[in-house]
Amino acid sequence: MEKSFSSLAELQAEIDLLKVRNFQQEEALKESLSSPSAIFSSVKGFFMSGNSKKSLTSDLLNQDILTNVARFVIPLFMNGIVFKKSGFITKTLITFLSQKVAKQVNSNAVSGILDKVKGIFANRKSSGVSNFGVKTRRHVDYGIPPDSESY
Template identity: 40%
Template sequence: MKRYNINNLEQLHERIVSLKVDYTLKGDYLKNDAKNYVRQFSPGNLIKKYATPSAFLKVDDKFNISSSIMSLVLPVIMNSTLFRGSGFITKALVGLATSKVGKTLDAEHLSGIFNSVKSLFSGAKKKKDKPVGYVDYGIPPDSETY
């Protein structure tokens, strides 16, 4: 337990104020550190961190695991969701087209698409219209021009 050399009421009040300031500063530091820690493990930050070409084992321009996976998975997803009730020929054409598109997609393109979609949703929250308050032009309400 700390002992303080307080001799009068003024010193006591000064010490109380300084302890309150320390308390609020430490609380603010703790809040900021907690926000940074939570932001570090957000889905967007994790994708930025791990969705790199080196993370997807891009050996060279011809062999890319992420584009190979996308060329296999994208036709299955498209045929099972958007083209569910279509015929065999339509599904075959969609499969060919999406497999070609899947080969061109790599980690850089996927992270760019994700960031652009994320910016669409995050940009809408930041824009807030400020309500226009009452503007006083100096004309009294009892005047004839009002």
């Protein structure tokens, strides 16, 4: 997306082009929200699936159950316990951000984290270190000694 400009005139032309695009997008947005029926069709289009865009309902149904649960549990936990006495704007921002985080949570991410934690404890157990950081003595069986009677 980065463009290199060799002169000031090219930069000014690009700025003017971006201003025109911005104005066109503002006009299109004003036109799409000019009447109640236009607003209703915009909201309806958000829930209905089109040819090229994903809708909210298909987005929710295509996620795994852990992601859908996290979309409700994380905001409730954050607003109910962590930010209990905060204001409306703070709670709204926390809800928005936690919804974005919940989209990143899926069963693969959670199982990966659990495998890492399990690996840490398995490495600690196999290295002979106790929970208090003290080396423990392990009994190592080398098999039947060569000088024994059964050899």
